[in-house]
Amino acid sequence: MVINRSWHEQVALFEPLCFAQSGDTILLLEDAVLAMQSPITLASFLAKCQANQISVAALLDDCRLRGIDNKYPQIDLVDYTGYVDLVIAHDKQVAW
Amino acid sequence: MNVNILVTGALYSSQSAYSALRFCQAAVAAGHSISQVFFYQDGVTQANLYSLPLDDEFDAVNSWVRFSQQTSTPLVVCVSAGERRGLMSDEQVLEHHLGRNAAIDSNGSAHSQFSVAGLGVLHQASLDSERMVTFK
């Protein structure tokens, strides 16, 4: 066996949370929507977002593609038009 | 609003071509304009003229070409990132004397709908646009 990935690389769900402020929105895109299948991790993520007034959204089309259902009232499902609206509503986007 | 798009994900190793295209189409449909789509890092592979996916698969390169033609949106490939990865215009192939056959001058690997320019173009567009959205 050969390993070429760093020990430190890990799921980055919590990273943007460290740098988001009250009023920001974190949009789960592409494979990030798979977090919705990890209830325990996601619950603590959502609780932290709620405590810091950070909104959470997920891209509907990416959820559908992967067969993911949204069981979380705290997560707003948006389509691409909703994604565009989020970009317009916030002064900048940071892609982590 | 005027939105500048930066795409850095590789063709078929990332979803960035699909995500960015869907975003751009939705933005245009909502009355916004895309000032340009700039391809950097592995994103330059999305301009590859010689990408030939199977007929029933997503054709990223030609989808960009169609979007660009329909909306007059400039597609720009970073020159240095492209040259690292073998992505260049006909002119670059001539300039570097890379052609296999001097009689054929149109063997650049970048689709002609994409222009090749420096990172200055990305920075200028980001200064001129109201928003910048990155797709990795």
Next chain:
Amino acid sequence: MSAKKYLYVITKAPYSNAAGIEALDAILIGASFELDVSVLFLHNGVFQLKDNQDIGVKDSSLPNVKQFTKTYKALEDFGVNQLYVQDQSLDARGLSESDLIVPAKLIDSQSIKVLVSEHDQVFTF
């Protein structure tokens, strides 16, 4: 009008990919536009600034690696004055300020929130 503030964030370690090289290209262009340029090293990105990097024997018959990270030391000459390193990222990787090839400001997550919000544009690598 004061210069726009651009933040470049590097999150990847050097040599396994071109992220560092291509981030540097972008940073130098940002600086040439006379923007107010800051660079933040985060997660494995802190390894970009690790000292004692050794590219090995210089033998032209072997594939060569460019030690591009030396260029971080020159950023000041190009008008980039603000380099930041997340303290947690250093800690988690057994590094401290004295292991860095160039002086950088240690910064915690709370201050990074402020840093991100203060900048007009954020590029992540």
Next chain:
Amino acid sequence: MSEYSIEFQGQTYATDVQGFLKQRLVWSPELAVHMAKLDGVDLTHEHWEIINYFRDYYDDYNIPPPMRMVIRVFKKAFGEDNANSRYLLQLFPEGATKAASKFAGLPKPKNCK
């Protein structure tokens, strides 16, 4: 693929299409003089001041120095009045960064803007 090279004292040195050395380590001052001649430039003391600065700077930082640093070094060596970017352009008609990098055996500078 076409190959380019310089012949000098019985040796062949690989270059790119614009005459930049492919391998930095083969550089010598004599080769620099020859490379400059091929470009129609006779290297003077002033040229060498700049070329050596480029070599030292590249050794330290793996990048050619920014123009304002070059001018600063030049002023220190030759005085405020003489040393300006116009004078540098007279020394290196192809452009100081490009030509000094070439004669110093450094890679072609990136020209992204």
